[in-house]
Amino acid sequence: MRVYKQIPNELETGLEAEDVAPSQSDTFERHESGVRSYCRTFPMLIDRAQGSYVYDVDGKRYLDFLCGASSLNYGHNPPELKRALVDYIAQDGVVNALDFHTRAKERFLREFHRVILKPRELDYRVQFCGPTGANAIEAALKLAKKYTGRKSVVSFSNSYHGMSAGAMSVSSSFRRRNEEYLSPAWVNFLPFDGFTGQENEIEFIRAMLTRPGSGYGVPAAFILELVQGEGGVNVASKPWVQALYRLSRELNALFIVDDIQAGCGRTGRFFSFEHFEVVPDIVCMSKSISGYGFPMSILLLNPTIDVWAPGEHNGTFRGFAYSFVTATEALLQYWDRPDFARALGEKSLLLARSLEQLRARYPDAVERINQLGLVCGIKFRSAEAAQRVQRHCFENGLIVESCGPDSATLKLLPPLTAGMDELEGGLRTLLAAMETA
Numbered sequence: 001m002r003v004y005k006q007i008p009n010e011l012e013t014g015l016e017a018e019d020v021a022p023s024q025s026d027t028f029e030r031h032e033s034g035v036r037s038y039c040r041t042f043p044m045l046i047d048r049a050q051g052s053y054v055y056d057v058d059g060k061r062y063l064d065f066l067c068g069a070s071s072l073n074y075g076h077n078p079p080e081l082k083r084a085l086v087d088y089i090a091q092d093g094v095v096n097a098l099d100f101h102t103r104a105k106e107r108f109l110r111e112f113h114r115v116i117l118k119p120r121e122l123d124y125r126v127q128f129c130g131p132t133g134a135n136a137i138e139a140a141l142k143l144a145k146k147y148t149g150r151k152s153v154v155s156f157s158n159s160y161h162g163m164s165a166g167a168m169s170v171s172s173s174f175r176r177r178n179e180e181y182l183s184p185a186w187v188n189f190l191p192f193d194g195f196t197g198q199e200n201e202i203e204f205i206r207a208m209l210t211r212p213g214s215g216y217g218v219p220a221a222f223i224l225e226l227v228q229g230e231g232g233v234n235v236a237s238k239p240w241v242q243a244l245y246r247l248s249r250e251l252n253a254l255f256i257v258d259d260i261q262a263g264c265g266r267t268g269r270f271f272s273f274e275h276f277e278v279v280p281d282i283v284c285m286s287k288s289i290s291g292y293g294f295p296m297s298i299l300l301l302n303p304t305i306d307v308w309a310p311g312e313h314n315g316t317f318r319g320f321a322y323s324f325v326t327a328t329e330a331l332l333q334y335w336d337r338p339d340f341a342r343a344l345g346e347k348s349l350l351l352a353r354s355l356e357q358l359r360a361r362y363p364d365a366v367e368r369i370n371q372l373g374l375v376c377g378i379k380f381r382s383a384e385a386a387q388r389v390q391r392h393c394f395e396n397g398l399i400v401e402s403c404g405p406d407s408a409t410l411k412l413l414p415p416l417t418a419g420m421d422e423l424e425g426g427l428r429t430l431l432a433a434m435e436t437a
């Protein structure tokens, strides 16, 4: 295997950059900011990608169980979506249109309503945000404060909502939090399900938000991931979510679900909240909503809280039409066909069975498995063990990410479109890595 590695600069080696083979060059070390991160864990030079696989410049194939942090739920370059995009480009379809009306956006809105919202009896308006998840979070927080006239929001332990100042302020996830940039005065963190290990966590939350003298006020909103992604694949229980939802109704506070990572089928249903039988006031979506890895981010709003004035949350790239074209095609190719959702159930069962076997086989290494659908967390007893397994997986052609406050959880995010054989192949590589590590 030829590994792309960061070599010392030319002063130390006596080599000009051009003397070095492309995949061995220090271009990134020399020219890209030190802020880069994934490329440090996965030292490779990617050439192309198709389906469940990415290929490096030497032709080595990697099974991708990271999927662009769940922004590629339908795998890489799905052919039907590519065809729709190429057709649109060939017709000189407009590329970016701010929030002008375009046929690409009209079609997306119509099909999203027909394929996703109507069958689930959901009545939401769609707000197009600047194209990152963090921007949807910023919009949701602004709107909640405007609608309720209240200043504070409640967020939860081990949450992650993005890196812009507002989104980071509601993120407690320790690895990501940088206190210097935050304005946390308006955020109250409370325990996510299971965080304290106490039975009456919701009663604690209720007391903090309602009893005089707690120091907390009644919040504008609760914002939460129902399956915490970066925080360690923590799956909330249905009773906890329903009790929190009831509390939000009692307090007239908005219930905002961040479905940026857990949405678009990742949990086995289109929305994560379908498992919990609650209807959020605001849903934040991004990552896989475009279907093709293109930037796109939306809010779904209960129409009664859509109190924005025109232009109050503007942004140049809210109208990137290529995203709308592939997003629409993903709805038609996958969600308009009952077979697709059925297969997700079978795939998540396969993962559950195999991971349970893995846990039973390595009880000294693996503390527990957290899973909902096709997002699975293997919580190791030590971060070192998790990282050793991750490294072995990578060397043997499987890309998996680590997460959690102490990086001790390996998170599997396989493509929803992966075949059973590909899932089994990935699990075999994982098992072999466990054995070696």
Ligand SMILES: Cc1ncc(COP(=O)(O)O)c(C=O)c1O
Binding pocket: 069, 131, 132, 133, 134, 135, 137, 160, 161, 162, 163, 225, 229, 230, 258, 259, 260, 261, 262, 286, 287
């Ligand atoms: C749950 C959740 N919310 C928000 C975000 C932020 O999205 P973005 O990185 O596109 O700003 C992420 C990104 O990983 C996420 O996982």
